[in-house]
Amino acid sequence: MSPDSTLAARLRDRIIADLHLGQLHAGQRLPGVRELSASLKADHRAVTRAFRKLEAEGLVEVRPRSGVYVAEQETIGEEMPLETARWMAAVLVEGWKRRIPVPELPDLVERCTATVRLRCACVESTEDQMLTYRTELENDFGLEVVPVFVAPVPPDDPASSSELAALRERLREMDLVVTTSFHAGLVSAALEGSEIPLVMVQIHPSVVASIRKRLQEGPLTVVALDPSFADRMRTVYLDDETERGTIRPVLAADREAVASLDPSEPVLLTRAARRRLGDVALPMLVPHSPTFGPETAHQLCTIIIRLNMVAEQARNA
Incomplete structure (x- = not known):
């Protein structure tokens, strides 16, 4: 290209x-x-x-x-945008080029994505990120997600971590594992010697761009369940310790603090905080979904297809 x-x-x-x-x-x-x-x-x-x-x-x-x-x-019709119809036509044509007849494509998609129900461990340390990732993995990719919580501060030496043995046992029966770069060392150590695929989440570029743009304009208010979520945001988006005040955390449990927020100021509201607060009238800086970037989606889809095809082969053996 x-x-x-x-x-x-x-x-x-x-x-x-x-x-x-x-x-x-x-x-x-x-x-x-x-x-x-x-x-x-x-x-x-x-x-x-x-x-x-x-x-x-x-x-x-x-x-x-x-x-x-x-x-x-x-x-086209009542609901389908013309752009979506063009995309679908392109998908059908690409299948036709590979000698996949149009009527057979739906069955192929089902075989590639739903031959088995895949169990996916999501390893994280905050309820805010866990709910975000779990929702997307279940709703967008059809996975059965098993939440696995670990300590918020990654160990300096994952191999000697007190969490390692328990984590290895939790992951042993999984089909795949999803985590972030923060916990990749510990998770990789737990998966050592196994063939279980690991996906490290990359956040969608539009989400990153919106947050960085907001931080250039002024302080960003983060409404979350877990105090450590704001610390994670600072680590990712702020380059200097002197900028710590640029991200202002507000806990969803603090109803008074939430009520005092400026209703005209966009905030980063986590999905978990939204669930706790209910129908709160706060303008959101970014939508709850999509959180995963295209590269993460591609990794997940590739693994899902491979595991389903392997399962089909085993079933037919």
């Missing part, structure tokens, strides 16, 4: 995702070419060419001296 095509694909993915999440609407102005050039680290002429390509696809409208806007989205 050429650099221009790659850039167009990145912009297309971002726009389509935001449309489906309700964060973008037809007629809404998109960030300018120079702003996107800076955030994507791409030449402004390449961004302009990418927008022209997306305009030809009917996704955006380029208005001279005015900017780039989300185009009115056509639909």
Whole structure:
């Protein structure tokens, strides 16, 4: 894929995702070419060419001296956007190229994803991240998730950790394991000698970009269940200890503090905090889903397909 095509694909993915999440609407102005050039680290002429390509696809409208806007989205029938229909047609054509007849594709997808119910251990240390990852793994990827909690501070020497033996026992019967880079050392040590695949979560680029942009503008309020969640955020997003005050934690259990928040200020509200608070009127900086980035989704799908095909082979042996 050429650099221009790659850039167009990145912009297309971002726009389509935001449309489906309700964060973008037809007629809404998109960030300018120079702003996107800076955030994507791409030449402004390449961004302009990418927008022209997306305009030809009917996704955006380029208005001279005015900017780039989300185009009115056509639909097929009552609900299916034309863009989704084009994507589905492309999927069917790619299958046809591989001599998979269109009527047989649904059965192939089911065999690849639902031959067996896969058990996935999610290893984390906060309820905030656990619920976020568990929900996405269950709803988006059809996995049976087993939550496995570990200490919030990773051990300096995972091999001598007091948690290692218990964790190894918990993971022994799993089909795959998901965790973050914070706990990768301990989890890798627990999986040593086994063939259980490990996926380390990468956060969706749009989530990272939104958080970093907000931190450049001013303080970010984080509403969570666990106090250590804000510490994790500081570790990931702040470069200097002097910036610790840039992220302001508010615990969901502190109803008075939640009630005193500015209703016009976007906050990072975790899924677990939302569940505790109920229908609280707080503007969210980022949606609850998707949290996983495309690379994580690709890893998960690849593993799911492989494990299902192996299970089918064993069943037919």
